[in-house]
Amino acid sequence: MTVIGMLGCGTVGTGFLEVLKRRRWHEGRFQVRRALVTDPQRERWLPIPVELTDRPEAVVSDPDIQVVVDVLPDSAAAYGPVVQALENRKAVLTANRALVAEHGLELEQLALRQNVPFLYRAALLAGVPAAVALREYTLVSPVRAVCGVLHRAGHVVLTAMTQGQSPEDALQEMAEAGYVSARSAAEPDGREDLWSLVLLVRTITGAFPRLDHIRRRGLQGIEPADLAAAQRMGFVIKPLIFWEETPQWHRAIAEPMAVPGTHPLAHLAGYESGLLVWYEDIGPQLYVGLGGGALPTAAALVADLLSLTAWTPRTPVIEPWQSYRADHAMDAYLLRFVLARQSESLRTCVEGLERANVLIHRLETTLHESTRTLEVVVLTEPVPDQTMVDVLNGLRRQSAVQAIQAFRVPAVFRWDPTRVFRTGSTPPGAGPRR
Numbered sequence: 001m002t003v004i005g006m007l008g009c010g011t012v013g014t015g016f017l018e019v020l021k022r023r024r025w026h027e028g029r030f031q032v033r034r035a036l037v038t039d040p041q042r043e044r045w046l047p048i049p050v051e052l053t054d055r056p057e058a059v060v061s062d063p064d065i066q067v068v069v070d071v072l073p074d075s076a077a078a079y080g081p082v083v084q085a086l087e088n089r090k091a092v093l094t095a096n097r098a099l100v101a102e103h104g105l106e107l108e109q110l111a112l113r114q115n116v117p118f119l120y121r122a123a124l125l126a127g128v129p130a131a132v133a134l135r136e137y138t139l140v141s142p143v144r145a146v147c148g149v150l151h152r153a154g155h156v157v158l159t160a161m162t163q164g165q166s167p168e169d170a171l172q173e174m175a176e177a178g179y180v181s182a183r184s185a186a187e188p189d190g191r192e193d194l195w196s197l198v199l200l201v202r203t204i205t206g207a208f209p210r211l212d213h214i215r216r217r218g219l220q221g222i223e224p225a226d227l228a229a230a231q232r233m234g235f236v237i238k239p240l241i242f243w244e245e246t247p248q249w250h251r252a253i254a255e256p257m258a259v260p261g262t263h264p265l266a267h268l269a270g271y272e273s274g275l276l277v278w279y280e281d282i283g284p285q286l287y288v289g290l291g292g293g294a295l296p297t298a299a300a301l302v303a304d305l306l307s308l309t310a311w312t313p314r315t316p317v318i319e320p321w322q323s324y325r326a327d328h329a330m331d332a333y334l335l336r337f338v339l340a341r342q343s344e345s346l347r348t349c350v351e352g353l354e355r356a357n358v359l360i361h362r363l364e365t366t367l368h369e370s371t372r373t374l375e376v377v378v379l380t381e382p383v384p385d386q387t388m389v390d391v392l393n394g395l396r397r398q399s400a401v402q403a404i405q406a407f408r409v410p411a412v413f414r415w416d417p418t419r420v421f422r423t424g425s426t427p428p429g430a431g432p433r434r
């Protein structure tokens with residue numbers, strides 16, 4: 001009998017107990033001895049009876065507890081107890097993305113020294129077995145790029161805005177259906193995508209990237225008009241995470257980007273997560289499913305629990321990621337300008353782009369009489385990252401420019417999307433991995 005202690009027993013924690021109950025593993029195989037909560041006296045329903053405590057030591061220092069399951073909401077609450085659990089030589093399983101993204105390197109090293117497992121399958125795309133496949137296949141076939149929608153609250157918000165619905169109503173509906181947690185709904189600032197991307201890069205490369213090496217942007221400032229303009233140009237705006245490695249650079253980005261309407265990722269429903277992975281030898285693979293939620297996340301925790309019997313210590317390649325040299329990476333951009341309706345406005349805008357050698361692939365203008373503004377939507381040819389930053393900063397200083405919104409169209413989308421599902425196809429353009 002394996003004795004388990006839990007740090008937290010909310011949405012995912014209750015799901016964890018539910019999965020154990022459904023498989024009847026609580027009858028003789030696993031015993032959940034105690035769970036840490038903020039308020040043990042609060043009346044609550046649990047699938048199987050568990051003693052509740054508000055003292056972390058009652059979980060992490062109980063000599064009978066062999067496995068600690070961390071389902072606390074953030075790294076601030078979890079860091080201390082998880083360190084203590086590892087120091088007390090207990091296996092730790094966590095669904096806590098923030099904890100792993102912010103302290104993963106240190107915690108993995110501690111676990112390694114203590115010769116105990118520190119597993120976090122549930123923290124990355126829990127409801128989609130992509131992380132498992134990635135871990136196995138990357139040993140055989142290196143990954144050259146990944147691109148996907150991981151954080152569902154942000155995805156729900158953008159999908160609702162695209163469809164003309166209220167983001168608040170859509171989030172509430174998804175929270176009631178158990179697809180997003182009410183808490184994450186309140187922070188569509190890109191943080192959750194940042195954490196997921198860190199875990200993804202760790203899974204693919206073996207190295208934890210530094211948080212400040214990842215380009216991150218949330219949904220703030222995006223208006224329905226931006227999404228409508230993208231649609232007119234044949235794009236859908238999605239909150240994407242993106243990582244690629246070429247012979248020249250590595251780069252990791254978490255921000256809302258423009259996905260061509262014909263691309264498989266453009267068709268993901270708001271509650272779905274999807275990850276497109278380009279393996280060097282296997283070719284592109286698309287993983288789609290419920291990225292989180294109580295039962296999918298709990299199932300991933302239980303999968304880690306079951307894997308403990310086969311766990312053998314291994315020395316992961318852990319090194320701070322150093323080579324994000326993506327200044328020359330080229331992406332196209334979808335730009336939307338709101339200009340004062342003056343005779344010179346359009347020329348100011350176009351000349352600003354041309355002066356920096358930004359080639360215009362397509363340009364569309366709309367006059368808005370009611371606001372006396374000119375809306376200009378531009379699809380550029382690929383341009384270096386820094387050039388676009390400089391151009392936009394320059395244009396923001398022009399008095400005729402009232403607002404600018406810019407969405408990256410990552411270079412991977414230039415790879416023929418019809419090749420995506422053809423096994424064995426490899427993306428052109430990028431050289432072999434070093």
Ligand SMILES: NC(=O)c1ccc[n+]([C@@H]2O[C@H](COP(=O)([O-])OP(=O)(O)OC[C@H]3O[C@@H](n4cnc5c(N)ncnc54)[C@H](OP(=O)(O)O)[C@@H]3O)[C@@H](O)[C@H]2O)c1
Nearest residue numbers: 008009010011012037038039071072073077095096292293
């Ligand atoms: N929900 C999902 O779909 C999902 C998916 C993937 C990963 N995750 C991750 O899983 C973790 C848990 O998420 P959740 O949705 O289950 O959160 P939740 O419903 O808010 O549950 C959090 C639990 O932690 C307890 N808690 C919070 N702060 C505490 C503190 N300072 N000391 C002691 N106990 C504390 C709460 O106690 P009370 O019960 O007394 O309030 C509650 O039992 C998070 O890290 C999240 O990022 C969630």
